[in-house]
Amino acid sequence: MSELSVRHLLGIKYLNRRDIELIFETADHFKEVLSRPIKKVPSLRDITIANIFFENSTRTKLSFELAEKRLSADVVNFSAAQSSVRKGETLIDTVNNILSMKVDMVVMRHPNPGAGIFLSKHVKASIINAGDGAHEHPTQALLDSYSIREKLGDVGGKKVVIVGDILHSRVALSNIFALQLLGAEVKVCGPKTLMPKHVESLGVTVEPNLRNALEWCDVANMLRIQNERMDMSYFPSTREYTRQFGINRKLLESLSKEIVIMHPGPINRGVEITSDVADSGQSIILNQVENGVAIRMAVIYLLASQIKQ
Amino acid sequence: MTKKLLLSAKEIDIILHRLACQLLESHLDFSDSVLIGLQPRGTFLANRLLELLRKEYKVKDIPFGLLDITFYRDDFRRGDKTLAASSTDITFLVEGKRVVLIDDVLYTGRSIRAALTAIQSFGRPREIELLTLIDRRFSRHLPIQPNYRGRQVDAINEEKVKVSWVENDGEDAVYLISQ
Numbered sequence: 068m069s070e071l072s073v074r075h076l077l078g079i080k081y082l083n084r085r086d087i088e089l090i091f092e093t094a095d096h097f098k099e100v101l102s103r104p105i106k107k108v109p110s111l112r113d114i115t116i117a118n119i120f121f122e123n124s125t126r127t128k129l130s131f132e133l134a135e136k137r138l139s140a141d142v143v144n145f146s147a148a149q150s151s152v153r154k155g156e157t158l159i160d161t162v163n164n165i166l167s168m169k170v171d172m173v174v175m176r177h178p179n180p181g182a183g184i185f186l187s188k189h190v191k192a193s194i195i196n197a198g199d200g201a202h203e204h205p206t207q208a209l210l211d212s213y214s215i216r217e218k219l220g221d222v223g224g225k226k227v228v229i230v231g232d233i234l235h236s237r238v239a240l241s242n243i244f245a246l247q248l249l250g251a252e253v254k255v256c257g258p259k260t261l262m263p264k265h266v267e268s269l270g271v272t273v274e275p276n277l278r279n280a281l282e283w284c285d286v287a288n289m290l291r292i293q294n295e296r297m298d299m300s301y302f303p304s305t306r307e308y309t310r311q312f313g314i315n316r317k318l319l320e321s322l323s324k325e326i327v328i329m330h331p332g333p334i335n336r337g338v339e340i341t342s343d344v345a346d347s348g349q350s351i352i353l354n355q356v357e358n359g360v361a362i363r364m365a366v367i368y369l370l371a372s373q374i375k376q
Numbered sequence: 377m378t379k380k381l382l383l384s385a386k387e388i389d390i391i392l393h394r395l396a397c398q399l400l401e402s403h404l405d406f407s408d409s410v411l412i413g414l415q416p417r418g419t420f421l422a423n424r425l426l427e428l429l430r431k432e433y434k435v436k437d438i439p440f441g442l443l444d445i446t447f448y449r450d451d452f453r454r455g456d457k458t459l460a461a462s463s464t465d466i467t468f469l470v471e472g473k474r475v476v477l478i479d480d481v482l483y484t485g486r487s488i489r490a491a492l493t494a495i496q497s498f499g500r501p502r503e504i505e506l507l508t509l510i511d512r513r514f515s516r517h518l519p520i521q522p523n524y525r526g527r528q529v530d531a532i533n534e535e536k537v538k539v540s541w542v543e544n545d546g547e548d549a550v551y552l553i554s555q
Contacts, residue, residue, distance in 0.1 A: 069457070069458045069460035070457065092461075093461065095463070096444065096446075096447075096462075096463060096464070099463065099464050100447065100497070103497045103498060104497065104499060105496065106497075107497070108447035108497075109493065110447045110449075110452050111452075113453075138447075368447075369458070372453060372458040372459075374453060375453060376453055376454060
């Protein structure tokens, strides 16, 4: 079938394998569209989408907006900084006010985990979660797996290690769900203080040593140190973190095979990854960004196709 | 359900030769022309014509592409099921070219309307022509007519015209199917 099993994209947790495969197949077509001189299709010309960002974002917002415009949707943007949220309005009221202006779909980023799920139960529009606190960031995980599939041919059977701040990372959680659904094996690596308790219950193994993790894996996904989410010190200094969990050319060259390096961005150059690695041929960081638009077009297109007239 | 044979393999073969000759007559060496098969079912006809032109009529280097029109259709969100896309494979620009769109059945004309929009993503062609194997002439919703047609068929809306190809369906044949 060519339809998703869900009406909203709230998290990878709610998808099945067929959904992800359908999103990838659709993204393949949109990737071809994006290579044309005119990168726009008229499918969504009668759909209006609101991008509601209660938290800062540059590339995700840009990527969603480009995806929406290339599908010919009408787009309205809203960021909390200049809004009546500051004046005390509730989330449901804010969104219902926007929806009463005939908006069909809401792309939302919110600092609270579960905000998208909450909203989907109270408003009529289709909701796409663009990151809810430390919970999920489904489109990032989809584009990550899609980029692995593009680079290595398949995600199934591959070994992926996620390195860094697993505790605060919605990218890590969504990636774990997506990679496992597609049949990859996942390890996590990082300081003990940034490892969630019971992370093994997700079916991943913890590898405290970066070198061992890199020797094992096909792909290393390096997460950003999220200083803005750290309410206390989780490691003594950035320098110490870099020495233990940062990746550099020397380390990569000492491995027995060539691995693929990913990073969800924005990069702290010289902290979790050095410039020579980030800009090397092994890195697919810019492919991830490029694929982000095609993946988001696919998600929006497939969800919009379920909005009946 | 009744199934009536409209065209046999032999008749299809004769028609394909005629269509290839008609294309030759107006495009000569195809130096300024491109053939575009419409996904999914127009691709079989397009491939057959391409092969004929190359092998039987010795035309070299005909630019050839496949175009999917799913994202350009005017019935998005209007049907019960979501439309699955096929792949587009056009590796050249159509700017200033003479484009021949190829599809198996011309029915309401809506697919062709979508194709006319879709092809513009690859540049501004000098002209666009349409070739179809079957022309259901009394079923049009839009003012679109083929430049080259295999056979005109008068069928009512409840009837279906099914084109079968050896490479996909095991035989070359055109059937009229009525419920």
